[in-house]
Amino acid sequence: MRLKLSDWLRRSETTGPVIVAVIIGVCTGFAAVALRWSVDYVQAMLQEGLGGRISGVCESLHPWLGLLWPVPVVALGGLVVGLISRYLAKETRGHGVPEVMAAVARSGGRIRARVAAVKLVSAAVTIGSGGSAGREGPIVQIGAACGSALAQWLRLSDRMIILCVACGAAGGISATFNAPMAGVLFALEVIVRRFTARYFGLVVVSSAVATITMRTLSNEGDYPRFPLVEGYRMVSLWDLVFFVLMGVLCALAARAFARTLFFVEDRAAGLRIPGELKPALGGGIMGLLAVATPQVMGSGYGAISDALNNNLAGPLLLALCVSKILCTALTVGSGGSGGVFVPALFTGGMLGGAYGSLVHGWAPELTSSPGAYALVGMSAVFAAGAHAPITGIIVLIEMTDNYHIIVPLMSATVLATFIAQRMSPDSMYTAKLRAQGIEIQDTPEVNLMDAITVAEAMDEAVDCVAEEMPVPELIERLHRDHERGYPVVNLDGDLVGIVTMRDVEEALMGRNTAELRVRDICTRNVVVCRPDQTLSAAISQFGVHSFGRLPVIDPDRPSRMVGILRRTDIVSAYLDAWRRGSEMTERDEALRSARVGHDMVLAQGTVGAGAALSGKTVREAVFPEKATLGVIRRGPMSVVPRGSTVIQPGDTLVLLTTRGDAPEVREWLGKMT
Structure with missing residues (x-):
């Protein structure tokens, strides 16, 4: 049965991998909840139970001695973890993420199945006893081990094993932090360090399923991990x-954090004591510091x-x-x-x-x-x-x-x-x-912010308010739509200003708003952006003026709006660009593999300002029958060509052709570019 299932998964382009991603997401969601419950249980048993008894006994000897209870408790946790890692799975030592990265780099993502169970127990003991560490490293290793074990059991390819490792890592982070998008990005940016459409789609599925599983089991809901009493914004x-x-300062602190960690690792490795005693020694010293903090x-x-x-x-x-x-x-x-x-x-x-x-x-x-x-x-x-x-x-x-x-x-x-x-x-x-x-x-x-235009990120559906609208009606609309502001237009639909909740709040201070119109309180000096600007330029305008939204105007008619750009639109466009970039990466990989073929070569040509192809769409351009347009390189980006893609001056067209037809294709490129 396993062989039949494995063969079906290899043949399946979409359904099979998605099912695998869902299974990994469910398993990782369960593991994240199990780790949290285990940490809570060990904490109650060691810190509150054993620690409380030790504190009581020590206080009877001297009041100050009762404060030292973290020393034996954390040391005991370290001793237990040292024994577990020595006799069950050495891979569970440390913080987990480097071990997963090493497995991807050295063994095609192959991780022993027992690592998941052993890591869960050892992490629960370390954190539950009071050790200064987080759950995310262990759950990354646990999730990666689950994904790797499933892929190996199904006898999947090396590429699929690594993909399953990424799915497990993403699910672990998303379920731990209740942050599904962060889980996806962590797995792709840190663990596998590559971003292709295949990786992105399946990792998203696994991350989302893990989050849903965690929320279902823990009744946590769609709430942030750290709710804020007040919403923060830039003041000036x-x-x-x-x-x-x-x-x-943060860069220096991060460097100090890493250097201190490596220093202790090096010194601990050089100690001439049994390996299982090293975590106990480190835990004891850490317990002394925890007495004060x-x-x-x-x-x-x-x-x-x-x-x-x-x-x-x-x-x-x-x-x-x-x-x-x-x-x-x-x-x-x-x-x-x-x-x-x-x-x-x-x-x-x-x-x-x-x-x-x-x-x-x-x-x-x-x-x-x-x-x-x-x-x-x-x-x-x-x-x-x-x-x-x-x-x-x-x-x-x-x-x-x-x-x-x-x-x-x-x-x-x-x-x-x-x-x-x-x-x-x-x-x-x-x-x-x-x-x-x-x-x-x-x-x-690739600096994506310089490669994405405002036109790609903006929202073309713009909600505006008329300058003649009474302020009470504006207030009602702001509350009804849960918006923070609107562009203001005149009777001709031309942009004349922007009104925000802050304008309303200032108007409410000592004034009778019943007689006020939007034109009386709106900001007339509007900061705008153009569709052809990059997001980098737009972000600088957000920062300088501390606005939450920017009207996007028609360059040929500055008073006419064509869209609105919000801060959330920038984040969404960034993620979409990553996904599009992944398609480019897969296409580039296919083209690079074509170079090593026996009869396939690449022909390239850069489009000049007055070239015949300049300004035409790919659909309008007539390419040689003996060649296929693979990629359009545009500055730091590579664009996957579609029928509606416009060929611009400076673009480098990369065509795939046979070795025998290459001279003819290159001659055509010379004429057309």
């Missing part, structure tokens, strides 16, 4: 400057939530930042089983909160509250440490459900990642692999 241009400067024990979700909601003082935030770096290094570097994703978020949140407390205290009218800086710091430190800016941005948006601060979030995160990559070519995941002689190749980077 100076605010953006401070956010960008914080990106530099107990918030660093476990994942630290509570402290992160407090930092995001402005409930912690600046000095404490800074102390927790330093303590978390040391405690995570001692826990994971000594051989404990836990992830570094959440500790990196924790470190960034505390650093950002401390920095925000400083600048907000200095200039409260010009800067956001410290919680906003904590949010941006979380993304920036993780992205700088993992060299994964897209994952860092999306995971914070999904975990907090806050889109309004996306410009500072992107600016600080990208800058921090850029600096971190210049400081070291290795991320906190790949440095360990390089030390083992494993090279992880990066896929070529």
Whole structure:
């Protein structure tokens, strides 16, 4: 039966792989919930039960001794994990993600099935006993092991095994953080480091199914992991400057986080004591630090939530930042089983909160509250440490459900990642692999924001309000439609301004709104963008003017709107561009494989400004019968040609033809380009 099922899956182009992705998503969703319950159980048994009894006995000897209960409890957890990893599965040591990346790079994604069960137990003991680590690294390894085991049992190809590993990793992240898109991006940006349509589609399926499974089992619902008391937004241009400067600090913090972890790993490897005792020793020292800063024990979700909601003082935030770096290094570097994703978020949140407390205290009218800086710091430190800016941005948006601060979030995160990559070519995941002689190749980077136009991202269905509309009617419409603002047009439909909720709030202060019209309160000096602008240019306008939406105007008639561009449209367009880019990658791979064929070659020609093909669509252009248009290279991007694709000056046309017909095809290209 297994052979028949395997043969059917190989022949199936869509149905079979989707079924496999669904199964992996369900299994990973169950595993994520099981890991959470296991951590809670161990925490109740060791920290609350055993720790409480130890504290009571010690307090009877001296009141201060009762505070030392974390030392024996975390050390005991480390000892148990050391024994588990030595006798059951050595792969479960450490934070899990590098081990999955190594399996993809060295063994085609093959991971032993027992790793899933052993990792679940060891991670539950590490985190539940108070070790400073997160659940996301273990669940990535657990999900990847589930996907790999299923693919191996079905005797699928190496490519499908790696795809199943990516599905499991994505499902694990999405179910742990209740963030399905972040799970997809983490798997593709960090684990497999490639983005093709086949990978994208199936990983999305698995991630979504894992999230649904988790929500069904835990009754968590569609709520953010870290709900915010207030929605954060950029206050002024100076605010953006401070956010960008914080990106530099976040890069340094990420580097310190990684270096401290590697330092402890190296020192622990050189200790001449039994391997199972090393996590116990690291746990004991970590327990001493936790006496002064107990918030660093476990994942630290509570402290992160407090930092995001402005409930912690600046000095404490800074102390927790330093303590978390040391405690995570001692826990994971000594051989404990836990992830570094959440500790990196924790470190960034505390650093950002401390920095925000400083600048907000200095200039409260010009800067956001410290919680906003904590949010941006979380993304920036993780992205700088993992060299994964897209994952860092999306995971914070999904975990907090806050889109309004996306410009500072992107600016600080990208800058921090850029600096971190210049400081070291290795991320906190790949440095360990390089030390083992494993090279992880990066896929070529493309600045998508420079390659996407406003026309591709904007919403052509524009809801406008007339300038003669009474303000009470406007208020009712804003509340009914759950919008923050509208473009304002005159009787001829021409754009005359923009009105936002902030304009309404200012109008309500000491004025009789019953007699006011929209024209009386709207902003006349409208910042607009054009359809042919890049998203990079549009984002800079968002940042400078702190608007939530920009009207898109007709270049030939500036008073006429052709669309509206929102911040959420930018995020959606970014993800769509990644998906389109994946089609390009698959087409490029097919063309590269054609080069090694016995009779197939490529012919290329760059279209000039006055060329015969310039300005024509692919459908209008008549290509030689003996050649096939494979890819149009346009600057840093490659475009999959469709009938409606317009050939532009500067495009390089890549045609596939036979070796014998190549001279004739190249001659045709010379004439037409």
